[in-house]
Amino acid sequence: MCHYIESICIEKGQILNLSFHNKRFNTTRKELFGSSSFVNLEDFINAETHFERTKCRVIYDQEIIDVSYQPYKLPSINCLSLVFDNEINYQYKSTDRNRINQLFDLRNDADDILIVKNGLVTDTSFCNIALWNGMEWETPAKPLLKGTRREQLLSNFTIKERNIYLEDIYTYNKIRLFNAMIQFGEIELMINKFTLKNTIHKNA
Incomplete structure (x- = not known):
């Protein structure tokens, strides 16, 4: 079964761009699963302990399945x-x-x-x-x-x-x-x- 992802940036203990992640997350749930309830991703994310840039990966379908964290390094793209x-x-x-x-x-x-x-x-x-x-x-x-x-x-x-x-x-x-x-x-x-x-x- 296919699941869906929000990749969310945490830096200096703050969740960045949260409102736009919430909007896409809840729109996907509504369009694909008919879920009408609003879920605030902030309630599921522990941001305070992450000071360096960190990728928070939220996997979900109708509901949140998993939340994980990984330090993020900027990739080198030259061509x-x-x-x-x-x-x-x-x-x-x-x-x-x-x-x-x-x-x-x-x-x-x-x-x-x-x-x-x-x-x-x-x-x-x-x-x-x-x-x-x-x-x-x-x-x-x-x-x-x-x-x-x-x-x-x-x-x-x-x-x-x-x-x-x-x-x-x-x-x-x-x-x-x-x-x-x-x-x-x-x-x-x-x-x-x-x-x-x-x-x-x-x-x-």
């Missing part, structure tokens, strides 16, 4: 491999990452992948993205997953949504990778032939 998959679907953050893992295995010597679906740039294997057009940061309007940090950045107008087609990607200067554990600006790459590599098709 991305472009991969194409028009069938991939990861609308809900689930434990079933088989399709994403298959695409990740195609990365060759790149550090991660950038997934293109139906001609549109989406996400990496574990991050949402935003691209700098010289004036503002734009994020794909159709990501694989609407991440909690993405929703927070949209809400405060740090980024804006746009359909980003593959053929337009080199009109941007920079790309940022971010998720619940990676703050906006911590991973940033210049866009050139060295950072975007290897166009590979999973299916057409």
Whole structure:
């Protein structure tokens, strides 16, 4: 049976971005399981003892199944491999990452992948993205997953949504990778032939 995940950042004893995690968690429970009761994740998380950046992993279906904690180290990402998959679907953050893992295995010597679906740039294997057009940061309007940090950045107008087609990607200067554990600006790459590599098709 497939379960669902909230990956939540704890730092200096504080749960970050809690309201957005609560919203996605309860929306998933309602849409997939018909659960109408509101559950506050804060009631299940022990944040006070974690001062370094820590990943809190909440696994759930109708109810919370498990809560675990792991120290988090920022990954080193210097280049991305472009991969194409028009069938991939990861609308809900689930434990079933088989399709994403298959695409990740195609990365060759790149550090991660950038997934293109139906001609549109989406996400990496574990991050949402935003691209700098010289004036503002734009994020794909159709990501694989609407991440909690993405929703927070949209809400405060740090980024804006746009359909980003593959053929337009080199009109941007920079790309940022971010998720619940990676703050906006911590991973940033210049866009050139060295950072975007290897166009590979999973299916057409």
